[in-house]
Amino acid sequence: MESVILMGPPGAGKSTVGKHLAKLSKKPFIDTDRLIEEREGCSIGDIFLAKGEVGFREIEKGVVLEVLLHDDSIIALGGGSILDEEIQRKDRKSTRLNSSH
DSSP: OOOEEEEOSTTSSHHHHHHHHHHHHTOOEEEHHHHHHHHHTSOHHHHHHHHHHHHHHHHHHHHHHHHTTOSSOEEEOOTTGGGSHHHHHHHTTSEEEEOOO
16 A cells, blocks of 8 residues: 655644554554654754755655655655655655645
8 A cells, every 4th residue: 555645844744744644544654854863863953963964865865765665654754855856756656645834
């Protein structure tokens, strides 16, 4: 079964909506920003400070492309990740809900 992808600007409610959808649908919830923070052992802000935006986007792209391979999940993408063309191509294969205002 296909995953549901939530996208929108920071603060739009992707994580909040994603958690509720996951609970209602009994599907796993994956928040790519939280996953990045867990793997890197620091906040997104700290990653930006240490590695710059280019360094962060490289990490983010790897995590997002990996996560998009998951079937039957609710996935919240980081606000800027959808700007990457490769992510856009992979994302087109999934169902999307846009959480922008």
